[in-house]
Each structure stands twice: as C-alpha cells, then as structure tokens.
Amino acid sequence: MTKPWDATSEQLLRELAPQVLGSVARRFHDFAAAEDAAQEAMIAAFTQWPKEGVPDNPRGWLIHVACRRMADHVRSEIARRSRETAVAAEAETFSPTLEIEADMDPDDTLILLFMCCHPALTLPSAIALTLRAVGGLTTAEIAHAFLVPEATMAQRISRAKQTIKASGVPFRLPSPHERLERLPAVLHVLYLIFSEGYVSSIGSNLQRLDLAREAIRLTHNMKTLLPDNSEVAGLMALMLLTDARRAARTGPDEELIPLDKQDRTLWDRAEISEGIELLTAALSKASVGLYQLQAAIAAVHDEAASAEDTDWPQILALYELLKRVAPSPMVTLNHAIAAAMVYGPAKGLELLRALDSDPRIAGHYRLDAVRAHLLEKMGDHEVAIKHYRIAAARTTSMPERNYLTAQAARLAGD
Amino acid sequence: MKYMVMMNTMKAGQGVPAWPKKDLQAHIAFMMGLNKELHERGELVSAEGLSFPNQAKLVRAGKDGRPITDGVFPESKEFLAGFWIIDVDGPERAYAIAARISAAPGAGGTPLNMPIELRPIMSGPPQEMV
Numbered sequence: 001m002t003k004p005w006d007a008t009s010e011q012l013l014r015e016l017a018p019q020v021l022g023s024v025a026r027r028f029h030d031f032a033a034a035e036d037a038a039q040e041a042m043i044a045a046f047t048q049w050p051k052e053g054v055p056d057n058p059r060g061w062l063i064h065v066a067c068r069r070m071a072d073h074v075r076s077e078i079a080r081r082s083r084e085t086a087v088a089a090e091a092e093t094f095s096p097t098l099e100i101e102a103d104m105d106p107d108d109t110l111i112l113l114f115m116c117c118h119p120a121l122t123l124p125s126a127i128a129l130t131l132r133a134v135g136g137l138t139t140a141e142i143a144h145a146f147l148v149p150e151a152t153m154a155q156r157i158s159r160a161k162q163t164i165k166a167s168g169v170p171f172r173l174p175s176p177h178e179r180l181e182r183l184p185a186v187l188h189v190l191y192l193i194f195s196e197g198y199v200s201s202i203g204s205n206l207q208r209l210d211l212a213r214e215a216i217r218l219t220h221n222m223k224t225l226l227p228d229n230s231e232v233a234g235l236m237a238l239m240l241l242t243d244a245r246r247a248a249r250t251g252p253d254e255e256l257i258p259l260d261k262q263d264r265t266l267w268d269r270a271e272i273s274e275g276i277e278l279l280t281a282a283l284s285k286a287s288v289g290l291y292q293l294q295a296a297i298a299a300v301h302d303e304a305a306s307a308e309d310t311d312w313p314q315i316l317a318l319y320e321l322l323k324r325v326a327p328s329p330m331v332t333l334n335h336a337i338a339a340a341m342v343y344g345p346a347k348g349l350e351l352l353r354a355l356d357s358d359p360r361i362a363g364h365y366r367l368d369a370v371r372a373h374l375l376e377k378m379g380d381h382e383v384a385i386k387h388y389r390i391a392a393a394r395t396t397s398m399p400e401r402n403y404l405t406a407q408a409a410r411l412a413g414d
Numbered sequence: 415m416k417y418m419v420m421m422n423t424m425k426a427g428q429g430v431p432a433w434p435k436k437d438l439q440a441h442i443a444f445m446m447g448l449n450k451e452l453h454e455r456g457e458l459v460s461a462e463g464l465s466f467p468n469q470a471k472l473v474r475a476g477k478d479g480r481p482i483t484d485g486v487f488p489e490s491k492e493f494l495a496g497f498w499i500i501d502v503d504g505p506e507r508a509y510a511i512a513a514r515i516s517a518a519p520g521a522g523g524t525p526l527n528m529p530i531e532l533r534p535i536m537s538g539p540p541q542e543m544v
Contacts, residue, residue, distance in 0.1 A: 122503045123503060124456075124501070124502075124503055125456070128456075146501070147416075147459075148459050148501050149458075149459065149460070151453070152453065152456050152457070152458055152459060152501070153456065154456075155453055155454055155455065155456040156455070156456025156457075157456070158456075159454065159455060159456055396534040396535075396536055396537055397536065397537050398536040398537070401536070
C-alpha cells in the first residue's frame, strides 16, 4: 500500500531524516557511516517515491534501506579488518520490520544538532553537516545553496564527520550542564544558516534552496524539543520577524531598499504575529538573552505602521540592554543609530567616534555608511558623499556597494 | 567567505622557466598536492592555470564595434599565471593558503616567495541584524 507523492511528501522526508539517522547511528555506533547510509536512503526515496508512491510506513522504509546500506558498509569494513565482529553480527541478524517502531527516540534530532555543531568543527563545516544530517538535505542541494561544487561540499561534510569521529563524542544527549554551555553554538549555526539564506534570497538567486526557510524549520524543531528555553524561542521569533520583511527588502532591479523606505504593506503579517506571540511568551519567562533582545528590536520595527511611527526610544532602550548582555562593536554602531533617531544626528556622530579606535570595526564599511547617513542628516553633504564612497569601496557585498554608490550619486546631483 | 587567489609571476615575453627537470617536477607536484589538499578540506571552488603571455591578446572595440586585437607588450611587469577560487572560514585561512602558494619551490627547490594577490569575492547583501 502506498500514498501518492504530493507537495507534503518532500517535507515529510526531511522531517524523517534525523530520526532515520538517529536510529541507525545508535544501532551501529558509527555516526559517520550511519550519516552516509541515511543520506543514501534519502536519495533512494527521492528517486523512487515520486514514481512508486510514498510507502505506508515511510520511516520504516527509510530505516530499512539505511540499515541495508550500513550492513553492506560493515561487511566491507570486516573484509578489511576482522576485529569488529560484534557489530558485524548485529548487521547480520538485524530484522528491520520487527524493530523499527521500538527504537524511536524523540531526542535524536537534538543529539544530532549538538553533534553537528560540535566546537571542534569550523563554522562552514558545522553548517553543512547540520543541513545534511539534521535538515535532510542532499549534498547537491547544500552545494548549490552555497555556490560551490558538489565535490567540494561532499569533502567538507566528510571531513567534518572525521573530526567528530576523532573527537570521540558518543551518540547521546549531552548532560544538562553541557547542553546549556553548548546551546549558544547550536543557535549560532542556525542563525548563520538563516542569514545566509536571507541575504542570498533575492532576484537571480531565488532558485537557490531557501536556507532561511530551512533554518526556521530546524529552529522550530528545536523549539519543540526544548520548549522551555527562551533563547530558542527568541531566535525563532527573530527569524520570523526578519523574514516577514523579505518581499519588501529589494526592488525590481534587486536593489536594496532600506527599512525606512520599504513598502510595509508587503510585510508578512502572519509571520509578524507569530513572531510577536513567541517573543511575548519568551520574555515573560526567564532572563532575557541576545536573541530575545534582537527579536524585540525587530518587533518594534515590524509593529510601526510607518518609518516615522517607529518607537525609537524603545529601540534605544533595547540596544542599551543589548550592549550589556552581548557587547560588540556592531551593537555599539546600531545603538548610535538609535540614539541619533532619538536625540538627533549629532549625538549619533559623537557616539560613533568611540568606534574609530576599535580595531574590530574601524575600517569596516558599516561605520562609514552610518557616518555618511548621519552627516547627510546634519546637512553636511560634501563629507557625507566622501563617506558613502569610502563605504562603497570597502564593502564586499555587491548590492550594498550599488546602494552606497547610488547614495553618493544622489547627494552629488543635488 | 570566498576569495580569488591570484598568482602573478610571469613577465610578458617570458617563456617556460629554464629549471632543471627535477625542480620543475617538484614545482608541479607541489601545486597538484596543494589542489588536492584544498579539495579534501572542502575549500576548493575552482583552480585554473593560464596559458603563457605569448598567447594573450588585448582586445578593444573599434569604432564599428568590431574587435581590434593586439599582442601583450614586453614591458608589462606582471602577468597572471593562474588563479584559485577558495571558500574558507575566514581571512586568516585565506592568508595561510596564499603564503603556501607564495613559497612554492622554484629552481633548486628554493621557495619562490612570489607575490600572491588575494581578493574577497563580492557576496550578496549583508545581514541587517546585529
């Protein structure tokens, strides 16, 4: 008995991916090989199900195929080195139909997330491995999303798994203490997947896999597994409240439209409501963290009917909190912008001066871009043009360079 | 982060370096080994070597829009010999790779210490958040 393949089937496959991997990894005690086997099962399903229909027990089907691949792998390993007899015996006697339903562990996805965001991995490796092992994406899809050859992405993933193997981390949930300690790294990886997707999802890049959607889906899963963690909820809210502005963020020629010039009727009201609801619940719970504060700032923007209606004093207060919770030069920069909106551009320019001696941001294009913007507000067009042009020459983002060059040209033409 | 790594070694008019066979082989082996390593680390997007300067043409559009080709003049100081596109964790790793290429072995196995130009590749819009 099968069901026809439809729009929800692909989603179902991706949801099952970490469960299949978890089940196989726990059985065979070999994460790296289990991950390959799970990926092969996913690809088999993507090839067969659209033609033959979705099996009645899709999870069982996937685990069965993955275990068969795994057994093949173990057998060929045995042929090379004969010592792992215990695992080999397990591979021989495994009867998937009987055991599949019993070995489901809801924590598998969480275990995998912690594993894939292991501190021994570089960020690009952690991102790629998370998307494949937890997100159920194929190597080809991930490679395409990051605009690198598939062989390069395959190597990155394989190397990441070797690193995890070498670190000897067991396939189990970290202790509550360790989980708390490592949660920021997991959230950071999810956040980076989101921003990679968000920044690249314009115009000619639209056909790329929607990484922002994937990040929202993974964070949503994480929130289901850790319902009481207010930073997970904060990150989820931040993603929704940011993603809601996606359609208004670029113009017909892919040019960037800054927040104050966006057509707010294009903002996704449903995403905004969902984000605000999540955030409100999170803020009422525990101590406020980095993601909740950023989400709160995004919410103030999203709730303003027009740029003029923005509650800047509240945004300023939130940046002051953020400066204490998670100080960084970028926060100081945004704090200066908020201060300029409340007390006038002179105040903002005064606060920016403190950043000129900070090597982490002096020379960064954003500092010049903000300074240009504030100088323009002061009416000092000549110096503003100079800073817009410095910023344009310093950015490595093409749309940003076009935007800043256009700002300079606009003022020069006055 | 993606970077273009450019190896500017050749001078226009210069042909194949007159190194002993052993040294040429060591140089080629070094480059192949480096490419293999970059690939295995999942950092190599592409790598291309370019033909010698005597194959290069300068092209301009004439008044009617048709191409006018010209040779490259011997006084050109530097000439692009090849390039890599790499995707790495951050600038430090890109510097390290560029330094490796700079020290590729030349005649007698002595490091060439060539100047390597490293340029970030422009990306999509930056993140708007903190």
